[in-house]
Amino acid sequence: MSVNQATALGDILAGYSAGARGVGPENLIPILQEVQERQGYLSEGAVEALARVIGISENEIYGVASFYAQFRFQPPAEHTIHVCQGTACHVRGSHQILFDFEERLNIKAGEMTADQKFGLERVACVGCCALAPVVLVDGQVRAGMKPKFVTGLLAKLGYKPFAKAS
C-alpha cells in the first residue's frame, strides 16, 4: 500500500471512529465503498489493514466484497468505458456498439487491455434512456452513440491498436 493509500485509509477509518458509526463489521460495506472511491480499488494492503482494525479475517472481507459486483481488486484502467445494455439502449443497437469496442480493443466486456489503458464494462440502465444508446467514458455520458463512432472515440482517448504482424 502506498503512502497516499495508507493516508486515505487512515482518514476514512478516523472518520468512522470519530463519528457515531464506529469501525466495526457492521460498517464493513460502507468502509469498503469509501476505500474504493478514494483508491479506485481494494488493494491487498487495504484489505489487510482493514482486517486488523475491524477485527475480522481478510478472507471474511474478500468473501463479502466479492459478493458485490461493485468492488474491484485490481487498479482500474486509465480509461473505463461502460456500454449500457439496458432495454432502451439495447433496442437502439447497443449490442453492436459493445461488440465493436470488444473488437477494436481486442478484449471482452469485464476485461482490460494488456497495457491497462482501457477497461470495458457492460452495464445495465444508467438512467438516461432518452439519450440512448449511451456509453460512459470515464463516467461521462456519451449520448446517441453509434458503432461508427467507436474508432474515433478510442482514437481521441489515445488508443493505438497493436501493429499487425506482417
Ligand code: FES
Ligand atoms: S437503457 Fe441505457 S440509459 Fe437506460
